[in-house]
Amino acid sequence: MLTVVILTHNEADNLPRCLAAIPNQYPVVIVDSGSSDKTLDIAKTKGCAIYSNPWPGFAEQRNFAIRQCAIDTPWILFVDADEIYPQAFYDRFQSDWSGNAEFDVLMVPSILYLRGKRLKHAPGYPIYHPRLVRRENVSFVRNHTGHGEAVLNTCRLANTDIPYAHYFYHGEIIAWMHKHVGKAAQEVQLQPTTGAVMTTRGRLSVMLGRSWLRILARFCYHYLFRGGFLDGAAGLEFALMFSWYEATIYLQAKSAHWAKG
Numbered sequence: 001m002l003t004v005v006i007l008t009h010n011e012a013d014n015l016p017r018c019l020a021a022i023p024n025q026y027p028v029v030i031v032d033s034g035s036s037d038k039t040l041d042i043a044k045t046k047g048c049a050i051y052s053n054p055w056p057g058f059a060e061q062r063n064f065a066i067r068q069c070a071i072d073t074p075w076i077l078f079v080d081a082d083e084i085y086p087q088a089f090y091d092r093f094q095s096d097w098s099g100n101a102e103f104d105v106l107m108v109p110s111i112l113y114l115r116g117k118r119l120k121h122a123p124g125y126p127i128y129h130p131r132l133v134r135r136e137n138v139s140f141v142r143n144h145t146g147h148g149e150a151v152l153n154t155c156r157l158a159n160t161d162i163p164y165a166h167y168f169y170h171g172e173i174i175a176w177m178h179k180h181v182g183k184a185a186q187e188v189q190l191q192p193t194t195g196a197v198m199t200t201r202g203r204l205s206v207m208l209g210r211s212w213l214r215i216l217a218r219f220c221y222h223y224l225f226r227g228g229f230l231d232g233a234a235g236l237e238f239a240l241m242f243s244w245y246e247a248t249i250y251l252q253a254k255s256a257h258w259a260k261g
Contacts, residue, residue, distance in 0.1 A: 001098045003073045004028045005065045006048075009055065011081035012037040014167070019046050021084045027073075031065045039081075059140035059149040066135055074098075078131050083110070084165040092162060097132065103158035105151050106132035110166045114234045118165075122228030122235040124221065128159065128199065141193040143202060146186035150196040157197065169241075176241070184248040210253045219243040 028048040033055035051069045107128040112119045130151045143150035222228045228235030
């Protein structure tokens with residue numbers, strides 16, 4: 001009834017824990033975009049089906065999995081390699097969702113972990129993502145950031161209160177910055193896909209545009225308004241990281257403007 005799909009690129013450090021949390025009854029498909037570490041060796045050892053596709057973006061890579069990876073189960077669960085879904089999620093799938101004909105996309109909340117510490121406040125919960133999808137009815141499109149994914153508003157949505165754990169950052173700040181410089185370049189022009197489902201955060205982001213005030217607002221949102229200070233040093237680190245990200249977007253936008261003269 002369910003296939004788990006994991007998108008990978010050099011995820012040897014994360015993949016074993018991710019795979020260990022997936023019940024054996026569910027087949028796992030790996031869609032890799034050119035790993036040079038031991039990611040694929042780990043996947044082979046665990047009996048995963050492996051497909052390769054150069055990275056086109058989250059939405060396009062998820063669509064590749066849906067259409068090009070010989071998946072025949074009615075449902076697909078998309079799990080990133082640095083994420084862990086609890087047993088309770090799979091139990092609920094078996095008992096309530098697998099035979100449910102009332103929705104096509106299940107929006108799943110996440111809990112973020114920074115350096116292994118659970119952030120209880122700073123990110124601003126709930127944060128929902130379209131992760132459990134009915135294979136025949138769903139395609140992904142790019143969201144307003146240009147690098148994330150969304151589904152079209154013609155899909156029938158449902159929410160769950162069972163979150164997954166996202167171990168998004170382990171302290172590799174230089175690698176994180178390099179990755180997010182590229183993401184920032186895609187966010188210089190916020191262009192929502194027509195008809196895509198947008199979260200409240202997404203709508204607010206588009207409405208605010210690219211003012212320098214976003215840098216200050218991002219810090220205040222995470223650290224003060226959402227109570228990131230209650231997460232201690234990890235909350236401050238999170239707020240500073242994403243304020244830096246906003247500054248990177250702003251400077252790239254200004255650079256493009258100045259280059260045009």
